[in-house]
Amino acid sequence: MHILTAKDLGHVIRERRKHLGLDQGVLAKRAGVSRQWVVEIERGKARAEVGLVLRVLGVLGVDLLARSEPSPPSPAASPSALIDIDAIVERGRDR
Numbered sequence: 001m002h003i004l005t006a007k008d009l010g011h012v013i014r015e016r017r018k019h020l021g022l023d024q025g026v027l028a029k030r031a032g033v034s035r036q037w038v039v040e041i042e043r044g045k046a047r048a049e050v051g052l053v054l055r056v057l058g059v060l061g062v063d064l065l066a067r068s069e070p071s072p073p074s075p076a077a078s079p080s081a082l083i084d085i086d087a088i089v090e091r092g093r094d095r
Contacts (some may be wrong), residue, residue: 007044009053031056039042065089 003009017027017038024042028035033052041048041056057064 005044006046006048010042010044012062013038013056013060016062017042018062027056027059031059 001008001012003012017024022030024038026040027033031038031052032055037048037052038056041053054064
């Protein structure tokens with residue numbers, strides 16, 4: 001999932017917490033934050049401390065990946081997902 005806003009991040013946290021069967025109080029205790037903090041982050045609090053967010057993500061088993069540019073398609077990608085530029089050029093020449 002691409003996380004573009006604080007609300008997106010809050011959604012990920014809430015959904016993962018529910019998937020694990022945790023209530024907000026249990027998550028808060030395990031992460032060392034208040035229940036109110038969990039409520040706010042799940043609602044998309046834009047000014048949350050990064051260290052606390054990372055701690056909560058760790059408790060939930062959520063990895064955070066940052067990329068500066070799109071990665072190339074993996075070799076395991078389905079053939080239909082890859083574009084054959086040579087075939088496109090050849091079709092253009094046949095016209």
